[in-house]
Amino acid sequence: LVPTAVWIVGGDGWAYDIDFGGLDHVLASGRNVNILVLDTEVYSNTGGQASKSTPRGAAAKFASHGKSTKKKDLGLLAQAYGDVYVAQIALGANETQTVRALLEAAAWPGPSLVLAYSTCIAHGIDMEKSMTHQKDAVKSGYWPLYRYQPSEVEDGQPFKLDSGAPTMPIKQFVAAETRFAILQRTNPERAAELADLAQGDADERWRYYQQL
16 A cells, blocks of 8 residues: 555644644654644734744734744754654745655654744735745744754764855844834834844854754
8 A cells, every 4th residue: 555644734823832732742652643833923813813933023913012032942842852853944945955854754753843934914025925035034044944853873963954054134034024014113122122132042043053
């Protein structure tokens, strides 16, 4: 019989927030389960409320003055189990890496978690430019691409950073999105403060991923 890959597909509100306990239970089970998270960084289907996936500085319902805390790193939490395949992808930024990650996840005999950057009308962008925007998300270090495959080889390197060093400041990337720009218009001082913190978040994440 031809083998088939079965996937659980959900949004970030589900995966990062309201059913994180259930997701964690599946990741800890050791079962051959593939999970694809379409990460829009906001509760898209219920009106645009902030979730634990919402990045620092973004305006959303329940965070109208810009979210003050940084985004939860779901990928790192999953990697902590040691037997979970984890990848972070963006189709518009690197199609080859996306396909490779999905194939590796399907082939991995244990739990797999793939986090896919997903543009959304709640971001306040021209949706016709979604693929270009995803390239900028990666170029700025806002959304690093990586694959983590637990290695059975003694000298294996499980973590592979698939995107290059950032070449664009976070401030330039988020300027194209209404969810960040609206705070710049209504409260420029807070917007500047959160923008500096967001850049620090991205820099620290990049340094840590490089060490991995």
